[in-house]
Amino acid sequence: MNLFGLLGVSGSALTAERVRAEVTASNMANAETTRTADGKLFQRQHVIFQSAGPASNDVTTGGMLGGSFASTLQSQLSAAAWNGASPAATADEGGVEIAGIVTDQGQGLRRYDPGHPDADKDGYVTYPDIDPLTEMVDLMGATRAYGLNVSAVQATKSMIGASLDILK
Amino acid sequence: MDITTPLADQLTSYMDLAAAQLKATATNMANIDTPGFHTVGFDFEAEMQRALSGEGASGTSAAPQLQEVDGLLARPDGNNVSMDREGLAMAEAQLKFRTGVELAKREYARVLDAIHADSK
Numbered sequence: 001m002n003l004f005g006l007l008g009v010s011g012s013a014l015t016a017e018r019v020r021a022e023v024t025a026s027n028m029a030n031a032e033t034t035r036t037a038d039g040k041l042f043q044r045q046h047v048i049f050q051s052a053g054p055a056s057n058d059v060t061t062g063g064m065l066g067g068s069f070a071s072t073l074q075s076q077l078s079a080a081a082w083n084g085a086s087p088a089a090t091a092d093e094g095g096v097e098i099a100g101i102v103t104d105q106g107q108g109l110r111r112y113d114p115g116h117p118d119a120d121k122d123g124y125v126t127y128p129d130i131d132p133l134t135e136m137v138d139l140m141g142a143t144r145a146y147g148l149n150v151s152a153v154q155a156t157k158s159m160i161g162a163s164l165d166i167l168k
Numbered sequence: 169m170d171i172t173t174p175l176a177d178q179l180t181s182y183m184d185l186a187a188a189q190l191k192a193t194a195t196n197m198a199n200i201d202t203p204g205f206h207t208v209g210f211d212f213e214a215e216m217q218r219a220l221s222g223e224g225a226s227g228t229s230a231a232p233q234l235q236e237v238d239g240l241l242a243r244p245d246g247n248n249v250s251m252d253r254e255g256l257a258m259a260e261a262q263l264k265f266r267t268g269v270e271l272a273k274r275e276y277a278r279v280l281d282a283i284h285a286d287s288k
Binding site: 003005006009010012013016017020048049050051094095096141142145148149151152155156158159162163165166168 | 183186187190191192193194195197198199200201202203205208234251254255258261262265266269272273276
């Protein structure tokens with residue numbers, strides 16, 4: 001059992017929740033955006049979470065804390081023909097990762113604004129269908145979940161510190 | 169002559185299990201927003217019995233089998249992670265680990281006392 005691998009589990013959640021907060025912030029920032037890079041209306045985006053299976057070391061979704069460090073060190077050590085016991089370096093098993101960011105296919109809200117350059121022939125402008133209330137609740141959820149996982153990291157840290165106390 | 173006592177080995181298993189319990193809790197906390205995820209955990213006492221009975225002796229006890237926890241209320245997205253349960257489980261795992269650390273310290277202090285007995 002590796003306490004440092006545990007940091008990877010919580011770390012993956014921190015990364016995932018931060019991405020969720022970023023996407024929510026981007027949704028709110030673009031609530032009135034009628035033009036994006038591809039010239040279309042901005043569409044609301046969702047983050048899809050999935051639980052990470054064993055031996056997933058995707059750098060983009062976290063796991064670099066416990067995972068790749070331990071496995072990299074392990075491969076370095078075995079490359080140097082080190083004959084010690086080989087502790088299993090299956091890190092961030094049980095963590096969370098982002099399966100993808102999907103774009104909402106909803107229709108958008110039509111608002112009468114004939115002076116707007118993006119208005120259609122009837123004088124209506126289509127704005128993204130983004131509800132500030134939904135986004136704020138989502139943001140609060142992400143913040144709370146982030147805090148929850150930070151406290152898990154603190155717990156792990158105090159356990160690692162305590163186990164160092166055995167040496168004293 | 170062994171420098172480590174049987175109790176020290178048992179404490180190792182105890183702390184390993186406390187760390188495994190914290191890992192299960194961290195897994196649940198990490199997946200608090202994952203749709204369809206089910207809370208995982210294991211029977212601490214049963215795993216401790218298994219470790220004491222010599223299965224996986226000398227501190228290399230196999231990681232406990234994680235099972236889905238029954239009796240939790242699932243949210244509409246199929247996720248049944250309870251923040252309160254996990255918070256309590258985390259506090260429990262930490263206290264167990266600290267207990268193990270303190271007992272291990274005492275145990276090694278006793279061995280040191282025995283080593284330095286003649287110089288007193």
